[in-house]
Amino acid sequence: MIVKSRVESLELQILRMLNARMTLSSKEYSNYQYLEKGYEGEVIFDRWMEEVEKGYLVVNDLLLEYGNTKFQIDSLFISKIIHLFEVKYFEGDYFIEGDRWYTNNGVEIKNPLQQMERAESLLRRMVRDLGFNINIESTLVFVNPNFYLYQAPRNLPIVFPNQIPRLLKNLQKQTAPIKNTHNNLAERLLTLHSQDSPYKRLPEYSFESxxxxxxxxxxxxxxxxxxxxxxxxxxxxxxxxxxxxxxxxxxxxxxxxxxxxxxxxxxxxxxxxxxxxxxxxxxxxxxxxxxxxxxxxxxxxxxxxxxxxxxx
Ligand SMILES: [Zn+2]
Structure with missing residues (x-):
């Protein structure tokens, strides 16, 4: 059951409007494209998950704060354990060297696993402080079929596009009746969700321009x-x-x-x-x-x- 559905972020909505009405700098434009692709990936992910969402409480797009640190979660599936999903729509070839991630032409990118682990650790502490004792398991899901990751160690919590059907099967097996605890947790997280205001990071514009x-x-x-x-x-x-x-x-x-x-x-x-x-x-x-x-x-x-x- 979907408790919180996904909507396009305010920043994406506004950048889309601005892109049609002004010339964005190349940095602004690539940020806009990044958000557009990210959302596209999440929509693909949601479509895949339709099959299994009945057995879980699904909370999408959370922006939470723990100990003055903000963190964002793409998707939470709550049942006897909490599945945290970080969704990426990366396209093309990437490679890993140690903890570092690179695009095919050697440009280093933010390590998405670290980003996910950070969110997981903050969420774990938050859930514990709220008085719930539920395990959390995180998975980084790549949804673009045109993505390839070279030199990826086998034991990483990553699901590649062709492994998504298997992920769904596993999720299906793990469903358990939704209890009050789960409902309460989902509700608490919803009340802690904060709205992000994008206005400070937007390009400059005026009605006239x-x-x-x-x-x-x-x-x-x-x-x-x-x-x-x-x-x-x-x-x-x-x-x-x-x-x-x-x-x-x-x-x-x-x-x-x-x-x-x-x-x-x-x-x-x-x-x-x-x-x-x-x-x-x-x-x-x-x-x-x-x-x-x-x-x-x-x-x-x-x-x-x-x-x-x-x-x-
Ligand atoms: Zn049109």
Whole structure:
């Protein structure tokens, strides 16, 4: 059973928007690609794990802190023992020399095993401090079939893509009835999960400097055109109801400029291809409550009153 599902991190969502609307430096771009690939790998992993998730409490994407040290966990499968999974979507050839990991052309990378062991050790102490006595076993899972690791000792807790079916079989064998202890532990971990704020590490940008237009929900480019009821992507052909596309644009603005007041003019300028402010107003009125009038008018989203505040 999935207790906490995986969503794209805020940092990935924002970098994706920025990548479509500005030129990222090569460092920023490679960070963006790293996050994009990482997420892709996790999605592949989740798909594999669908077969066995019923027998476990599954908690994905945890950001925890123990003794002032933050650590991140890709996936926890809780049953009579806790399985911690670190998922990597590495592509190409890598090799190991002692504790060091290198890409095929000799560039050293962070040792993913050490990263996982560190998380395991912090989690072990945390779980013990919370009063639970459950063993933890960690596995580093590589999900990209185009990955090869040379000189890997045999006894490492690593699962390569072609070994995933075997991992699933083992997990299936190990399931045990979920007890209250397991539920309690999953709940405690969820309450300790913290949201990471990416804003300090993002590239610099401003409303004025970003490319305007409505982004495609599929390929994220702003290479789109608007017909009366549909947003059409020229790059990938995806069509989206204009109503949903405008709401997505509002959410984009909110994520890119948190804390700033949204105005209709801003949304209009941002959406660019929607001809009039009036058209945007009509779309918003379906999902937002309008209060006040003239310059003091503002829209609040109907379901979640704290969600949006837009001023005329
Ligand atoms: Zn597209």
């Amino acid at each position: 970003l490319k305007k237009g409505m982004a495609c929900s599929h390929c994220h480019t702003v290479n789109t055109i608007v017909t009366r009821k549909t947003l059409i992507c020229i790059s990938c052909g995806k069509r989206e109801n204009i109503h949903e596309a405008v709401l997505r644009s509002v959410r984009e603005l909110q994520l890119l400029f948190p804390g700033e007041v949204l105005t209709l003019s801003k949304i209009h300028e941002w959406s660019k291809s929607i001809k009039t402010k009036k058209a945007i107003r009509n779309i918003l009125l379906d999902d937002f409550t309008l209060s006040g009038c003239g310059r003091g008018a503002h829209y609040t989203i109907k379901e979640n009153k704290e969600g949006y505040l837009i001023i005329e």
